[in-house]
Amino acid sequence: MTDRELERKLADAVNRAAPDDLDAILSRCGVQNGSVMEMKELKRSQDIIDVEVTEVKPRKKWSRWLAAACAALVLLGAGGGGLIYQQSYAVASVVSLDVNPSIELKVNRKERVISCTALNTEAAAVLFDMDGGADLKGTKVDVAVNAIVGALVREGYLDSISSAILISVEDNDQGRAARLQAELVASVDGVLKTQAPGTSVLSQVVDHGTLRVEYGNFDNVSTGKAAMVQNVMIRNGFNDDAFDQLAALSVEELNDLLETGEQRIPIGKSAAAMAAEEYAGTAAMDSVTADVDPELDEYPPHYEVELKTAWGEFEYIVDAFTGEVLSGQKDLLNQTPGGQDPPVYPNTPPANEQYVGQDSGKADVAGGTLIGEDAAKKAALDNAGLAESDVTNWKIERDWDDGRLEYEIEFWCGTTEYDCTVDGHTGSVLKCGVDHHGNSGSGHHSDPHHNGSGTGTTGTNASTADIGAEAAKAAALAHAGVTESQTTKMEVERDWDDGRLEYDVEFDAGRIEYEYTIDGATGAILEYEWDD
């Protein structure tokens, strides 16, 4: 081998090994010299210093630059000399989160976020409160992922029982990728357990290089989702042309396809919503919103579409492949009162307030009669054991759920607030919550009906008195009128709320689920709720 051949070999090897980071570099290329750069330091947490470069007007700003530089030195000095300012822009891993919003995080080898990008418009909305993702720069990746998952929950992307989120890690170092994957899954699992317990967390380590070669660039699809789509294509036998259509589906839909081995491509959530709206005749109305839940793993595979209108909520079942509406109420706006299956007020879907107190005796969607507002009030009062003269501050709202009328009734008795839901057709109390706003320290409640169950002590100093878990449980059981042997899933938790000791008691009795909050000092029932 000649010297030149050897050098050529070396040059070629380096050129192949040198990372191509043009996009990352261009994203950092802002103002060129001629303007003076001001260094602005942000201490994001105790151990991170992130530095932003912002443009300032030329001239006379050197003093500011120097001041900022000095401040940076002070900051460095404060670390006892051991704190070394060093940024790392090299992308070690790419983490993508897909639900239907797709978000991509580039992470350096210290697991700090270098960039956070929304890959579709839904993702841009999710990241809106985080300055489009810029707020996450410099944070640890697990913190950033938790923040994003929290935003996804708030935006309602994970609230159906079968929602799915996909976490993908892409890294040349497979060991590091697997470690990061495990960390993130554990962390997201923890968040979702409390905030969206029905959600499946899917995760994978992906090989970026292979995907790019096969499908070219897919700018609006994360590599993670592309890998999942590729998996569906291989496992279910789709050809390459299906990539774009499959990539437009949510992770939940893709996961259902993987589980069922389905070989047809479903129409997608927005097409299902559109089919339902056209069927309902509300497609032209901006005020109608749709919640769509894919059920591709049920037979027949379908989408459940819930249309929320000004006069109630209506559910439709849409065939997942043909878009045909299999069930639901047609032409909501053109039904007449008393008609077979339709909303109560034709052509004018007005605001809820207009209905209050106007419904007595009208035909309901199920063809029966409504009990009327007075009967609903009486049902709520009877349930609370109160007379109308005991209560104040009535608030009654009508709500339609799946075509059935419900009354949301709120009222107060002294310092106790009641919040009940009454079935508008049968008059049965569907749900009732009690919230006591009284003076917690004294053990005295002005509401005579809920001032303790006799098992607690009425200590003068609530912060030190503690009736104990057994007494709290006994108070809840006495109120519910059941014995402990009749209950299952009994859980008693001791808790402090605003400096007040409380016990949270939960149990099931028969088909009813009870939840109580008991004052830990007095044994009084502060809040209770039961659900059939």
Next chain:
Amino acid sequence: MLAALSVQTTEEENESRRELDGLLLRVGQGDRNAFARLYALTRGAVYALALSLLHDCQEAQDVSQDTFVKVWESAPGYQSQGSPMAWLLTIARNLARSRLRQGGRQVELDEEEWNALPASLPAVTSEDRVVLQEALAGLGAEERQIVLLHAVTGLKHREIALLLELPLSTVLSKYHRGLKKLKIMMRGEEHP
């Protein structure tokens, strides 16, 4: 591409210099297309220098990025002076040295591990891996810097001496010694 820079014909060298020079002037006027072309032509050279000084592929990648950001910011002040590549590599050298100082590391890194490649990189062949990781690991730090710079950047020995602040004679002798060692090691790989 960059390989053209290592072909030692005067005509091609001059052509390359003129192109880099023109690109830098356009970058100075805020031309992002020129910047992309400049990046394509020189990223290997900048990376090679950073890698030879820092011994670690991740740190070299960081410094390479910083270098090009700095090039973008400083290009309006660039004046044609014969060797645009040397101008660019001086920026990379300064940033790499600064990183070494910040990390509390010595500039002399003979004892340190040579970590040229991440665990897997699809474009890198197994022969590349042998050359970059195993063969170069057998050279002294300065030998490695000089051989890499000569092979990848197309700089002349005199320019390398200036860049690394070493006497020309040292550069020449270390270059020849380094290349000889490399050949022996490569031959060993071919005929174990």
